[in-house]
Amino acid sequence: MIDDIETLVRCESPSGDHDAVARSAEAVAAIGRRLLGAEPERLVTDGCTHLRWRFGDGPPRVLLLGHHDTVWPLGSLRTHPFEVRDGILRGPGCFDMKAGVVMALHAAAALPDRDGLSILVTGDEEIGSPRSRVLIEEEAKTCDAVFVLEASADGGALKTRRKGVSQYWIQVEGRAAHAGLEPEKGVNAGIEVAHQILAVAALADPDRGTTVVPTALTAGTTTNTVPAAASVAVDARVWDAAEQDRVDQAVRSLTPSNKDARIRIAGGINRPPLDAPASADLFALAQTLAEGLGVGPLTEAAVGGASDGNLTAGLGIPTLDGLGAVGGGAHADHEHVVVAELPRRTALLAALTETVLAHRSSSAATNARGESGAGQR
Template identity: 70%
Template structure:
């Protein structure tokens, strides 16, 4: 498994570099073909490369991961792959190339693969702009979606994820010379300051809703009244009602300065993954962990989103965070605890096998309908 993780990590795959993602897909395909015995189907959407393995005619369990990362080409020079003192390091190892290797090895050890679909996408870190429809289509009708994103702190499985909305607020004013006739201008800089403060008030701590203005741009030169400004907004919510409330408020923003104009683009990116979508699967995983002699499983609700939000959004029971145990996703200290790899892979294999049992079908269908 370490050798396979090394091969994936050493093939850098920043999401925005289509050629790099395509090269990475070839490495993923090679490892998967070796372990699973059959090559994947390449699904290329708008230049972004995704891979799919389907076993059997009726999909029942979707295993989901991604091979793109946030790390730019050249990151290996400053963050080389290494294994030292039981800790594996390298760009993208935790999020989530180790999880992909776990999926391959777990599925390869199954006695019967009938009903398993493995989908590996190449644009998750961008918000899955091309793969969302693919993910949702694969998830519909499945008994479960198992997401190989890295675990939460201490190895906790992720049973709840906030939904995400993303906005681009554009402010239009009128340029003028800042020294000669500033009164003839309409300052987009001043207007955008009003709008940033208004947007920041839309959060609701009691409901766990965060509305965060992030990137900001305004003006052209230091002696010109700014004609244009824009800022990005990141929204995280626990339920769809809050997501809708914030969306209405964002699109209802009004200018403060006479003559200024506002455009709001964007909206919901991912629906919430609510705990109800994970409850039965977490209970199953906890029982299997006990049978395997693995440390008792813990769970966590997290603010970050994943493709598991999409699978839960179409009504498929979803369990996330089944990947590597470690930490530092997207950060200099990204790492994987090597000793946890065998046990967590055995747990994944056992969970897939358990879900493929014929007796599981009625109970899960009944729960999902209720």
């Protein structure tokens, strides 16, 4: 597993570089081909390469879901080299989530029967899954369970609840003028966007865990010109769908404070919340299996970050997230994986998958016997 993780980490794959993502997809495909004896489908959407393995003749019943793109730019290995030392594995993207991809493939390889299993590894999760969302939702809709190989929360906790995410871009159109000679003839887009920043920030509700954060900001062109244009990005995160709708309606209802300025709102709801009920039964199953495997007591966590698990949970599909690597430092200089946990957590994933697949098979057999007996009667 360490060798396979090294292969993927050394094949850098920033989300915005389609060529790099395509090379990474081939590295993932080669590992899967070796372990599973099967070639994946290469699904290219708008230039971005995703991989899918399906086993059996019927629709998928269990989906192992992950991504092979990272936030790390090409050349990151020069400053953050791959290494394993004192039981800790390091390298750009190792925790989020190339180790998780390797775990999914090794867990699938350990299954005595893969009938009904699907593995989907996408290439654009870190930028919000704009090209893979339809693939994910189509693949999940027939499933009894989705297991997401995103990295665990602190201390190895599984992620049983995630905030929903909305992303907006507020664009302001003003009118340029010379800042020294006749500023009164301009419409200052910088001042207007400042009013909009205060308005959206006021939509936050700490008591409900709702955050609405203005982030990337631009305004103006030169130091002696009244800004004719300005924009601000807004990141909103909520625990429940009602809050997500409230914030969405409020952002779309923003009006200019200066009647001569114009504003346009782009973006919207990106991922719905992953609510606790979507993961409750699968987490209980994981706890039982972990005890039998000697993996240790499992804990759960609610986190502000979103994943593709939000999409499948939003469809009403039972979804358990955070089944990937144990470690920390996602997107940061100290990104790392605890090596000793790799085989243990992979064994848990295999047991979860096998149990759900076996339950589906036994239920189908019971139904078939019942239908046959009814006909004889």
